[in-house]
Amino acid sequence: METLHTVLNRGCSIWDRERVSEDEFRGRLGHVRRGMKERDVDLLLVYGDSRRFGQLAFVSHFMPKNRGALAVIPRQGEPALVVQEPSRNNPFSKTLTWINEVRSVGQFAQGLGDALKARELKPKRVGLVSVQEQLNIREWNGLAKLLDSAELCDLSDFLASLRLVKSPAEQNLLKETNRILEQALARFEKEARVGQKEYEVMALVEREARRQGVEDFRFLIARSSEPEVGLRPAAPFPIRKGEALLVAVAASYQRYWAELGRTFCLGSPSQELVRSHNLAKSLFRKLVDSIKVGSSDTGKWLLEIPSPAVKMCLETYGLGNGVGLELDEAPFLGREGAGKIQPGMVLTLRVCLAGKECGSALISQPFLVQHDGLQPLATPVEELVLVES
């Protein structure tokens, strides 16, 4: 799910080699190079910025803090990482990646040019991953000039395909992120009080997550008392008794994201809220039942929903997606071309009802796809969470 980005990924920033080893990255590099060979590409450039770094982190483990970075992967020899940052940051950046050659530069063309020169490499065919989609036009113009004699081809889909199924190390990291997030969200249940400002309780949840080493944290809220407004960042508005509070939280830990969404109510919920949540619960179960290994049409059951408003709301927020190095990544459930569900995928499944004609309820949970079904990666909480006020 999209959230409001921050100006700096400012949480715990480390590479924990025990959780994800250099061998893991060497293995990925091997897959990437086989794909490069099949496509006759002699250089691959993978870009990521502080907002979306999944493709870059997959090959480098690097997460840009506030700008961007470019992985330079030749067919042979060691890769390089070009980071847009002051040169004094170079030693710190080196602690976040397995790539030894980290070039801190003002402009990407300068760093790429130096990396190619050091390798005496004049690429004929260059694969691009997330470069033109994310890199700003000013920097792209510099790169395009540098590569003007090479043929360019986009390999973003190829790299994304390698990320669909998570390795055991990735699955463990995702479990850890979910564990932290679950613990953080429990603070909401413990601390939320009538009259408290939204951002006050958000700060408590965020602190819990940051204390456990997350590198980024997001919080969105929607309220049954303002059905015209969807999930949004926390504001100074006080929490009221008896209303539904739809809370979605997300965090990344060691580059791996998780998302959890629950509905809280301070005091006694109205019958309308209970009905609304029961509807969300039944829809969520249908969604879970629709996810089967080999299935590709995970949104078919939506056709059976009689209410156009409910159907539209589910589609608007999305039924779910893959989660890993990005908070929302392929497969995007219910969308055309989502592809087949495979064992080893990690998915966020989501039912969000927020609007005048569809009620107020949110259930969002992570699952690991296994041959025999879905394994929850967080304690399944499908009930409306009642908070004593």
Place this chain on the structure above:
Amino acid sequence: MAHNQSQIPAPVQAKLRFLQEAMKRDGLSALLFYSTGQLSMLEVNPVLWLSGVLPMGPNAGVLLTDSCDATMLISLPWDQGRVRRQTWIHEVRVAERFADAVQDLVQQKSVQGKVGIVGWAFMPAALYQSLQRVLDGRVEVADPILNTLARFPGQESLPALQRAAELADSGFSAILQKAKIGMPEYELAAEVEYAMRSQGAEDNFGMVTASDHSHCTHPPADRRIQPGDIIIAEITPAIEGHFVQLCRTAVMGPASPLLREKFTILEEAMEKSLAQVRVGKKAGAISRVMNEVFTAHGYEKYCRPPYMRVRGHGLGFLSLPFSEIVDENEAVIEEGMCFVVHPNQYLPETGYLMLGDTVLVEANGPRRLTRTPLKLFTIED
């Protein structure tokens, strides 16, 4: 949709008048204010500046025609309610494919001539290329328009700036209160964050580092705080889209005579550079004076990369007098500008030390916005 002028806030009306004149002067039929979802503290956010709201999602824009008809384009359908509540712009559309939505809008609004892009420098290459294609090359870079108009936060922003400064003080105060031997850096950073976020900070460009010899400031890692560690903090909370930055240094336990001696150099550089913050002087003088102080103490080499370069900067999202305070900055300081001055410095004997404050330029000199004393702090565990 035509706007009822009386419903448009006065500061926005002033902006619209300037923009209308700028379009006429530059021969543009419309301006597209663009913002990518990747936000930067060091830039004015064109969409927020004009619309008053920061939409979520990958792309956001406002198309403003030469008759001042404004339409907003956002990425997420579920963000519409919030955006509508916060902006003066009546027409808000959800754009699944941004370039196509701009094309539709340009056709519907009968924009015949060139469209200037404000926010070009941050626009992804693929999007810019698509806009060039769908608008038949009628696209021009118009970033300089904003560089001219958004140099001052304005009187109406002073309460927000003051509030952000109070939060920055709270953030540093949390370091003094919460830092403990054995605590991981990231836990201390979490406390700093909490101190500000629980009081309404919208964002924070914040870095907290504890080390016996830092080379730079960076987001926290998992190092556990040791006796004698030097904690350096860059704290930059935002309120209503305005950032205020504070840089300080604290030592765990008593400060050594060497550290005290070296920190006085930063204090001297701060004092002398603040004396350069005067209406009519050039921004580069601030940097030059700082460098002269460090050079006089034998640290000329450490005033240049890879150690140091920038001696302060403007702070986005809503105004930016200039981007970097460096020796070569010829920009003239004017009343009402707001920027951070920081003689942060790597010294070989102590590592990286930090000292800096955000100042508002007044007729008779700079007004520091934060209250935290400009000194080296000590923390008794």
